[in-house]
Amino acid sequence: MTQEALPLYLQIANELRRNISDAIYQLGDQLPTEAELSARFGVNRHTLRRAIEILRHEGLVRIDRGRGTFVASAPITYPIGKRVRYNEALKAQGLKVSRKLLHLAEIPADPSLAKRLELPVGSSLILLELLSFADDRPISVGTSYFPAARFPHFADQWGQYQSISRLLQQEYGCDHIRRSTRISARMVQPNDAKLLELPLNAPILLTESINVDQQEQVIEYGVTRFRGDRMELVFENEII
Missing domain, CATH: 3.40.1410.10 (Chorismate lyase-like)
Structure with missing residues (x-):
């Protein structure tokens, strides 16, 4: 399946995963806000949160409530x-x-x-x-x-x-x-x-x-x- 054929939330997760792999977002960096990422990808916050949850499950990001989403280190x-x-x-x-x-x-x-x-x-x-x-x-x-x-x-x-x-x-x-x-x-x-x-x-x-x-x-x-x-x-x- 091509990238374009994937559901939007998977496309977003893949893009953010590449950004982390390419050190655009480095260890400890805070990702842009939900509003900024939603605007960047042209999606609603529900779709964006599904993408972020995939990265959180993979251990690539952590979510600090009240602070934001950060690139995580291995435990x-x-x-x-x-x-x-x-x-x-x-x-x-x-x-x-x-x-x-x-x-x-x-x-x-x-x-x-x-x-x-x-x-x-x-x-x-x-x-x-x-x-x-x-x-x-x-x-x-x-x-x-x-x-x-x-x-x-x-x-x-x-x-x-x-x-x-x-x-x-x-x-x-x-x-x-x-x-x-x-x-x-x-x-x-x-x-x-x-x-x-x-x-x-x-x-x-x-x-x-x-x-x-x-x-x-x-x-x-x-x-x-x-x-x-x-x-x-x-x-x-x-x-x-």
């Missing part, structure tokens, strides 16, 4: 394995990984945190909150809690490493092993939306993890909010 794969190796997993995909410290403090353990970390209520905890980037684009906000008695001078050491696993290993001789991870889909909260550069109604992937050392003692409870449009979480066989 970043984060393997959920026995050991926690966040930086290494992303660097292995050719990504530049960086982190911004949002919060580092000592807090008392409330009943919920104490239960997860298997500590008495009121125990001193280290709170570490980080905004993570891949190729300078925000991908996750992570909040971790550690027993302060187990990791003295943690705050003084953090700036030298920027990696939780390397810090625990090199300063405390402590392995960083995943005991469990729970994943759920949520709508982004206002503060995280600002940090992750997402609209308020965007979906995120939320993980809750319990991590232990080589003696099976709990050393970390972590909650991470990933951009749902950029991250793909994959469980490895070793922890299934």
Whole structure:
């Protein structure tokens, strides 16, 4: 079937797909508005939306409600394995990984945190909150809690490493092993939306993890909010 014989929405999808392939619209670029594209192709918005939906299904574009349609990147794969190796997993995909410290403090353990970390209520905890980037684009906000008695001078050491696993290993001789991870889909909260550069109604992937050392003692409870449009979480066989 020739291009001209195809339904209009397929012709539009093919044309936009070529535009992306030819780098007329590059990764991260916003496509013209629905009104502009409808005028360009001489169609109504319903026809245009059918074309855009094809490209969205193919993973070529993403739709940020309230913002527009953007050329999408392939999802970043984060393997959920026995050991926690966040930086290494992303660097292995050719990504530049960086982190911004949002919060580092000592807090008392409330009943919920104490239960997860298997500590008495009121125990001193280290709170570490980080905004993570891949190729300078925000991908996750992570909040971790550690027993302060187990990791003295943690705050003084953090700036030298920027990696939780390397810090625990090199300063405390402590392995960083995943005991469990729970994943759920949520709508982004206002503060995280600002940090992750997402609209308020965007979906995120939320993980809750319990991590232990080589003696099976709990050393970390972590909650991470990933951009749902950029991250793909994959469980490895070793922890299934």
